């Protein structure tokens with residue numbers, strides 16, 4: 001349906017070195033157009049539904065963004081630590097496969 005949830009953090013594009021605030025979108029949660037910034041609580045159950053009663057202590061989601069400078073698709077890991085959004089990281093595996 002084109003819905004997703006968004007995570008915001010500063011990243012550096014591995015293709016052109018452009019640093020910017022990425023909006024990484026993932027469909028691995030409930031796709032309720034929720035927005036998360038560093039430190040925000042991310043609560044969801046094992047099926048990905050965002051609920052108040054569940055917290056994932058730590059884990060990793062995946063999502064994508066498109067660099068506004070060079071237009072490359074960037075695959076990112078979305079790190080969750082102790083139930084809070086801890087930041088984005090470019091997925092080096094995907095970068096290798098796409099380059």
Ligand SMILES: [Zn+2]
Pocket residue numbers: 013014015016017018067068069070071072
């Ligand atoms: Zn770029």
